[in-house]
Amino acid sequence: MAEAEGHVAEPGDWFESLPIEAKHGDFLRRIADLLLTDAVFEGTKPLDVTGGSPVLRWCDPEDMASRLAEHRPSGDGRPATQEQLLAFVRFVVDYSVKTGHPHFFNQLFSSLDPYGLAGQWLTDALNPSVYTYEVAPVFTLMEEEILLSMRKLVFGDGHPSANGGDGIFCPGGSMANGCAINVARYKFAPEVKASGLHGLPRLVLFASEDAHYSIYKMAALQGLGEDGVFVVKTDPEGRMDVGHLESQIDSALAKGYAPFMVVATAGTTVLGAFDPLPKIFKVCERYGLWMHVDAAWGGGLLFSKKHRGLLAGIERADSVAWNPHKLLAVPQQCSTLLLRHGGLLSACHSRSASYLFQKDKFYDTSYDVGDKYLQCGRRVDALKFWMMWKAKGTIGLQKHVDKIMDNIKYFLGQVQRRASFKLVLENPAFANVCFWFVPPRLQGSQNSPEYWSEIHKVAPRIKEKMMKKGSLMVNYQPLRDWPNFFRFVLQNSGTNHKDMDFVLNEIEQLGKYM
Structure with missing residues (x-):
């Protein structure tokens, strides 16, 4: 950008010198393109030979703090360049959990609905x-x-x-x-x-x-x-x-x-x-x-x-x-x-x-x-729901729920067929399937006094491995007298039986030598 006579260009001058309609338009279009590519399309595609992304890119808190410090507002008060702002957005996307990823089953929310996202953007644009x-x-x-x-x-x-x-x-x-x-x-x-x-x-x-x-x-x-x-x-x-x-x-x-x-x-x-x-x-x-x-x-x-x-x-x-x-x-x-x-x-x-x-x-x-x-x-908060309901109709929302329950039925059947898994409840009523993974070394030793204390350690270790690998996120917890178990929950109707198989295969792979 050319400098005015007698003026040394500051990093943020690219923005101030633009016409009013271009100030926001160019920057927001670049942000939208970045988000659609990295957060939406790639961020909701599982890793395979064609590409995709992990559920998360793990970073220890101390390391994350150091990386975040590189993107702080300038200490000398100077504005950032457009490229610096875009680099910050890429950083946020890169190190955030992709909750719309088909292998995110960690909480009672997930998925990324395009109509809901459009409603959310409309809300934010109007700022009411x-x-x-x-x-x-x-x-x-x-x-x-x-x-x-x-x-x-x-x-x-x-x-x-x-x-x-x-x-x-x-x-x-x-x-x-x-x-x-x-x-x-x-x-x-x-x-x-x-x-x-x-x-x-x-x-x-x-x-x-x-x-x-x-x-x-x-x-x-x-x-x-x-x-x-x-x-x-x-x-x-x-x-x-x-x-x-x-x-x-x-x-x-x-x-x-x-x-x-x-x-x-x-x-x-x-x-x-x-x-x-x-x-x-x-x-x-x-x-x-x-x-x-x-x-x-x-x-x-x-x-x-x-x-x-x-x-x-x-x-x-x-x-x-x-x-x-x-x-x-x-x-x-x-x-x-x-x-x-x-x-x-x-x-x-x-x-x-x-x-x-x-x-x-x-x-x-x-x-x-x-x-x-x-x-x-x-x-x-109503607008994104309105958009989804209008776009899909009551029939579409019914299909969403029924597909989730179909996937859960399939997942439950697969858990029951595998010797390495033990259900907490044999017949769960809803979209929660709770289970223990039993490593090969513990199979057949249910009567051992150390069995349940060893089982208690398994889920946290597997959770650490899956998160550091970025392949999967499934939550775990104890409940009453039960030691730590995995709690698989499903809301993403974009998943399929192949994704259900992936969850169990990945847990078996990560836990087989424990």
Whole structure:
């Protein structure tokens, strides 16, 4: 670039000297090309003779810190060149986990949906904040329509709970559970909004031992304390023991506590268990308790005519947490809280700030929905889901779910056929398959006193090998008295039976000499 007379060009002058339309256009086009090539197309293709990429390029934290330091903003305040910025983007892509990769099975989210990505780009390009109709006219209506459609799936199309209920998008399933606790508490004791817990009996809720850890976090955050969560035992399949639930409620009442809520789970994080919702509803009805269903993981089954029976009874819930970014593979993040009761969210959360929610606006202010949210400024998490639903249709989302369940059935059958693998649950209900890998040296020694302590060490070692190789990511954990086991979870309908075979072959290869 030519220098102006008497001026020494600085690194960032390439940008300042461009016409306004070229300033952004050229740079963003290069960024988009880089992302589409490296993060999307190559980043979602397994390694083979034709190319592809690893799931991740492992780098120890200390080494990563050193590499990242090379890309810090300049210490002397000078702007970066376009090439330096592009090099930084390449660095981020190169060393990030490719969650859309067909061999990423580490968390309850994955995949890279092109329609969802387009929706996310559209959201970021417009940079909206959704609290009033005047600043987000399309998105306020879009959110309400998506939430209504989801309520119809949960409570039944045409049921009063769908049209007369309510809902919000939340920054993750943990916050959806937290909002459910807050609303249930308000329903039980409305004075808590103004006066807090002062003067109230001790409020307690109930959740299974396999419920999401956010229940405890949110109970602590809202002043109930972690001890305010009474733990209910589960059966051998990981489902809530309803008999023990009743005894825990009776125990709380005998102590003078005030039970107000039961948290059931539809798809537990580790085992993928579904609590017996119809039986839990009867208990809640008998004791006058709010029934919340954490269906963050399992809610997507509502799209499947073949598998939605696992959610039988969810239509009786008072509130439901459902994360489309999990089973339905909507880009992070997309989490909702759905209520059968209208008006409660607003009564519980609203503050009517006059600088946002004026009642004398020139349009119907019932469309200013932001006051029922705990957040003020927030992203449009509905748009990417809207794009996917519109592009694929309800039929396409059903096919997505059914293919996942077909792949899981195949994967389970392959685990059962291999002597090196032992299932934690012989007949898992959902898209979680938990298993131990038994190295050749331990096979046939189940009665040895060291057997299970040795098995406990296997999964962490294999996990280290797969991550450093970059070939695969599958999570592991212990649970109750069980030593470390692998938890294979699936949301990516772009995978196939060949990918299922790869997982087991790779674990066998990495672990055969342990």
